[in-house]
Amino acid sequence: MGNVLPLPEWLKTYQRDFIAGDLTAGLIVTVMLIPQSLAYAMLAGLPPEVGLYASLLPMVAYAFFGSSMTLAVGPVAVSSLMTASALMPLAMPGTSDYISLSILLALLSGLMLLAAGFLRLGFLAWFLSHPVISGFISGSAILIAIGQIKYLLGIQFSSSGVLSTLKHLALHLHETNSATAVVGLSAVAVLLFARKYLGSLLKLNGLSEKTSDLITKLAPMVVVILTSLLVSHYGLNHQAHVAIVGDVPSGLPALELPALQWEQVTTLLLPALLISLVGFVESVSVGQSLALKRGQRIDPNRELVGMGAANVASAISGGFPVTGGFARSVVNFSAGAHTPASGIVSAVLMAIVIAGFTHWFYYLPQAVLSATIIVAVLGLIDTHTLKEAWLYDKADAVALLLTFAGVIIFGVEEGIVIGVAMSLAVLVWRSSHPHMALVGRVPETEHYRNIERHQVEVFPGLIALRIDESIYFANSQLIAEKIESLLAKQPATNCVLLILSAVNQLDTTALGMLTELEKTLRARNITLEFAEIKGPVQDRLQQTELGKRMEDKIFLSTHQAFLDYQRKYPATEIKLSTMR
């Protein structure tokens, strides 16, 4: 087997003293994972056992193919929401059609990730800018939280979209099931308390920071056990109509795929792509930040293969789209996981639970799962990036807000498409309006700076213009106009020097513009010169008509161009610029 499936590096170099950490971490992650996997299956519109299935093989597959040592792979909130959003229009939640579609979605997503990994397309993920991701995650969190309120209160209605959900909530509020609401809201309160204060409280009582943190992470499991016992003991499911999880089939999932229908495949391509993209970006950024803490690195293309294998594994074991979760990965890391062996430990424990203990979840109230989801996603809402972007770059802040609003108003897929389109539009808009600066010599140096920012020496007959952007189709005309308007202001000009230190590309349109410019300037007895042209740009320019005509008018540095000008026009006057 070694030849067919090479052993992962971490397994070959496994050290005995990793065992304790990996075992502890695997156990703690499992305790977190059980309520979360049930909850996220519910969020995705799937029966609870599907959540358990998705928490089994994907971790093993990732352990063999991924590159992060500590990423905890499994069902996560945002992917579950995206799954629901993709499948709701196609089938009734909970039906076997719906389950087949969710398996297909995981399979498509897995195959796309694998293909992207083999084609080394990891860089595509970077097209989601940080503000867009932040807006997307915050918007999704709010969408999820609002969607869970009805379960928390035991109200029943069906709705789609935030506005409609809020309206129905208001209309049906009087139908609140008091027992459910008490259980649900108490669970939210306890979980919030555990997250915000329990750690500090335990530390004040003398426990170590690590122990306090870990106990805090067990709170959801404690809430699950206590509320299940409560419901069971008082028969609240019958007496007070508290909705419970009910029968969860036991036994390991069969390894098989449902029959594929081509029409379904084409419908699910875009959702699968977006789920892959978002899931990949999230898990790489979590994986990367954890790896850096230990001086390790992760390889984006191997991550793609790891996440792809995990999703294919999820599909063949009856699960749904999985990815690297933020909270569980952090817990895994701080509980001492050294290698993906901790994931295999979790998988084995989950297998035991699935094989024999699913009846333990019978009395678990759905409201408690909703409470788990709500508290988990509230932690995802990110106002820090918005503040930072607002102060630093308004356009990024607008992209964030538009993505956020897009998710809430139109839905998750639309939101992310709006965000990406907006980022690209900003990119193009900016490069189409380049910054340009007239420069002069910083006296007694070889440095040349913006005449409006520094007091520098200039020659009245020389226009020395630094163009702070690649010249290409969207800005070449603007640049030509700028030069013409400078010439109109300084009619005595006999030389135009373009400083190309910031020009990284010259496309065909730009080449055409410069060729035309050189021609018209020559007709007016004005010399066109270039300075500080970059190697790759120069290489391509050399072969062209313009390059040949300008051969002796290209200077390595602005300084050499200025010296050359002084040699040609020794009588020229030197003026000092007046700063703005």
Place this chain on the structure above:
Amino acid sequence: MGNVLPLPEWLKTYQRDFIAGDLTAGLIVTVMLIPQSLAYAMLAGLPPEVGLYASLLPMVAYAFFGSSMTLAVGPVAVSSLMTASALMPLAMPGTSDYISLSILLALLSGLMLLAAGFLRLGFLAWFLSHPVISGFISGSAILIAIGQIKYLLGIQFSSSGVLSTLKHLALHLHETNSATAVVGLSAVAVLLFARKYLGSLLKLNGLSEKTSDLITKLAPMVVVILTSLLVSHYGLNHQAHVAIVGDVPSGLPALELPALQWEQVTTLLLPALLISLVGFVESVSVGQSLALKRGQRIDPNRELVGMGAANVASAISGGFPVTGGFARSVVNFSAGAHTPASGIVSAVLMAIVIAGFTHWFYYLPQAVLSATIIVAVLGLIDTHTLKEAWLYDKADAVALLLTFAGVIIFGVEEGIVIGVAMSLAVLVWRSSHPHMALVGRVPETEHYRNIERHQVEVFPGLIALRIDESIYFANSQLIAEKIESLLAKQPATNCVLLILSAVNQLDTTALGMLTELEKTLRARNITLEFAEIKGPVQDRLQQTELGKRMEDKIFLSTHQAFLDYQRKYPATEIKLSTMR
């Protein structure tokens, strides 16, 4: 009236010695315009009189609002093709519904151009790169020429798309009407001969270049007159079933607009946008190149207003979308037009023709109009740009070919959308894979160059990396990885100097990456420094946490950073780089 509609500049400063040139040019353009306006109306699927109407008021409106002195505005081939392509799916060509839609299209296009002019959105036109326009025009020309062959041969069938048209041509070739084919093909031969050889022939016989050129331009009118006389004299329309123009209603158009339907407006928005965009780009580039020959300039935003006014004028006088035509503008220029008065002369002459002489076109064979169209569009096919782009920049050549193929295979609107999408994708792809260079000092200078291109001095403990692209979401991760991989190769590094001379933007994602980089480097006792940061970038950086932390690590020049490094590590060794 002076207050309401200010007189245009050219009229206020009109000189008596412009009169002769403007009169001659106006007359010659009219002679060209008559067959072209009839032909382009036919190409657009409209009755011939609509072509005449579109050649009347638009020129007057442009004379008052446009900024080019010599642009000849009216029906042109590409806009006519785009009109047909937009309207064919909506109504039967030639019906009154079809005419109403074409008026609406001109109105929408005019209003969009006016709005863009007032909002100063002229720069949007530059998003059509030169190769994309070239591919679009060449593709449209071939589409038009192939579509005209059936009229040339007197065959009747209806088809859409190039392949279907070619197939039908092959199937129906035996139905060719011999008389029509003789007239049509002779017309093509004569027009091609006139364009290619007549000028040189006349010059050889002692005529001046200008006179020869102008006589050449009259060839279409001569062909029109001769073939009309031929058909009329031999009764070819009855005897040999040669299709003729037939009755063209005389009398000036009524100034009115058809009733607008909201549904039609929304359907026509995209076609109107594309027609406006293409028409504007074409007319600005013609106008600009003619203006530069006389040392004049045109103002893109005033051009928008001019073209917008022309299209609104076309709409209210029963015309269809118009723009600045290449061939007629060149003729107008070389025939001596000094001001848009030549356009007013043409308009007056056209008005006289429409008012009283439309019966002259009765016997004009449709095949001759097709011959006029084919010869005109063959001149638009541009292989020069393809060759140039292929040699200079393969990506631009591919964009050109994709646009060309898109127009021919999918149609004009699809083609241009494909072209723009492709240009933007190339732009983003390139900037997401930035060129980066390790630099060192050119010995005994203050210049720093790529260590692989120049033999330069480097310090073994200093990584001096020049990043040749703005840092933003799509490339910041790649840059971070590059730095990490350099550090892995040079583990003794104690300082990373980023040279930002080519960095024109740092977005929020880049800021986050650099903040994180500074933090992780600091933890490893490596200093992060910046040099040659640009003013606008520095301004924004200053307010951030990173900017504050790096205050004393930002150097005006790479040289200063190197000197500082030598001061801090006086024992450092200086090595010479080995060039690639």
